Amino acid sequence: MEYKQNLHTHSTYCDGKDTPEEMILEALNRGFNSIGFSIHSHVSRSSTLIIPLENIENFKVEIKRLKEKYKGVIDVYLGIEYDLYSDSFEDCYEYTIGSVHYLNTKNGIQGFDNKLDQVLKYVDEHFDGNSLQFAKLYYETVANMPNIKKFDIIGHFDLLTKNNELKRFIDTNSQEYLSYAKDAIHALKGKMDIFEVNTGAIGRGYKTKPYPDKELLKEFFINGFKPIISSDCHNKNFLDVYFDEAKLLLKEVGFKSQMALIDGKFEEISL
Ligand SMILES: [Zn+2]
Ligand SMILES: [Zn+2]
Numbered sequence: 293m294e295y296k297q298n299l300h301t302h303s304t305y306c307d308g309k310d311t312p313e314e315m316i317l318e319a320l321n322r323g324f325n326s327i328g329f330s331i332h333s334h335v336s337r338s339s340t341l342i343i344p345l346e347n348i349e350n351f352k353v354e355i356k357r358l359k360e361k362y363k364g365v366i367d368v369y370l371g372i373e374y375d376l377y378s379d380s381f382e383d384c385y386e387y388t389i390g391s392v393h394y395l396n397t398k399n400g401i402q403g404f405d406n407k408l409d410q411v412l413k414y415v416d417e418h419f420d421g422n423s424l425q426f427a428k429l430y431y432e433t434v435a436n437m438p439n440i441k442k443f444d445i446i447g448h449f450d451l452l453t454k455n456n457e458l459k460r461f462i463d464t465n466s467q468e469y470l471s472y473a474k475d476a477i478h479a480l481k482g483k484m485d486i487f488e489v490n491t492g493a494i495g496r497g498y499k500t501k502p503y504p505d506k507e508l509l510k511e512f513f514i515n516g517f518k519p520i521i522s523s524d525c526h527n528k529n530f531l532d533v534y535f536d537e538a539k540l541l542l543k544e545v546g547f548k549s550q551m552a553l554i555d556g557k558f559e560e561i562s563l
Contacts, residue, residue, distance in 0.1 A: 295561050297552050298531060299328035299371060299445065300389060300488065300522035305351040306332040306343045308526045312351075312358055318528035320366055328369035328553060329355050330389050333378035338394065340403040352384065369553060373447060376433060377401055381441050387553055390443025390484065392433045392451065395426075404430075408455040415461065423462045424469060427452060431472040435479035444558065445520060446480060446487040449473075449504040449512075457499050464505060473504075477511050486551050486558065487517050489542065491534035492524025502538050509545045518560065520551040539563045 301315055302308035310318070312329055319327040331351045332343045352370060359368040373389040374381060377396075393405040397418035404414050404426075419425040430452045437443060448454075450473060456462050463469060480487075489509075493499035502521075504512065512519070521538045525531050542550065542563055549560040 295326075295552050295554070296322070296324040296532070296535075297326040297328070298324070298523050298525060299330065299369065299387060299520065299553060300373065300447070300490065300492070300524045301327060301329050301531075302332065302373075302524075302526045303329060303351075305347045305354070307341060310528045312354055315525070315528050315531070316358060316362060316366060316368065318531055322532055324366060324531075326367035326369065326553065328371045328387060330371040330373040333372055333374045334380075335375050335377050335394065336379050337377060337401045338375075338403055340393075340406060367554075369556075374441065374443060376437055376440055386556060387445065387558075388441070388443045389445045389447040389488065390437045390441065391447030392430065392437070395429050395433055397429070405451060405454065408458050411455050412459075412461060424466070424472075427462055427469050428472050431476040435476040438480065438483035442484055444484075444486060445522075446484050448490040448492070448524065449476075449487055450508060451503065453503070453505065454493050454498050457501075464507075470507065473508055474511050477508070477515055477517075481515050481517070485517055486520055487512055489519050489521045489538050489550075490524050491521065491538055492526070492530075495523065495525075495527065495530030495533040502534060502541070506541065506545065509541070513546050518549070518551050519547055 303312045355370040369386045371387045372385045376392050377394045394401050394403045415423050415426050490503045523533050551558050552561045
């Protein structure tokens with residue numbers, strides 16, 4: 293039987309549109325076995341999105357309440373999407389996603405997860421218009437994740453390509469770009485073995501394919517990483533957007549299984 297889960301879910305406690313309970317009801321509608329909530333962490337140096345510490349505390353209380361309320365109906369997990377530049381890291385979560393949304397540029401810590409015109413401005417201002425230098429620093433930062441904390445899941449591995457389908461400002465087929473990305477995969481190997489196949493940008497109209505790119509999926513496969521499909525959901529209508537297609541894509545690359553959090557432990561389930 294198919295096991296349906298999404299562990300990368302945002303809600304009104306950060307930048308999502310729906311309350312956790314609305315998300316749970318939608319998950320039940322769609323036949324989910326389980327849902328995990330991953331609030332954004334507190335990054336006080338953020339120039340784009342600062343989640344108040346109070347929201348994070350209230351979020352923990354609410355998810356624990358819902359976990360009890362829906363016991364036996366749907367498994368609810370308390371998680372977090374940590375940015376590498378978070379102010380602090382706690383041990384109170386049932387799972388963690390590690391993501392890079394900010395880079396330590398020559399002008400300090402700056403966020404790049406933005407609309408296309410903002411990203412182009414970002415590359416101009418902080419990398420003198422050189423998008424490959426942007427990619428280099430991005431992947432060096434991703435590669436450094438395990439030195440900060442061994443997160444359970446590598447979040448949207450090639451997030452910097454979010455707007456690249458709308459306007460090609462990074463040549464993702466170039467040897468230079470691919471070598472930066474593959475070096476990061478090799479640095480993560482054996483330290484953080486679960487990577488996310490993130491379909492979130494499809495629901496929001498930025499991309500037509502999930503992260504990571506197929507070429508990088510192959511590199512993850514060759515190096516023995518394990519995938520987990522997630523929708524990085526900010527709107528309940530897209531809770532399982534592109535899940536079936538993502539499974540097919542993984543099978544094409546050679547994967548036979550994906551990971552799921554079951555009874556609090558990561559297990560392999562067939563695709
Ligand atoms: Zn993210
Ligand atoms: Zn997210």
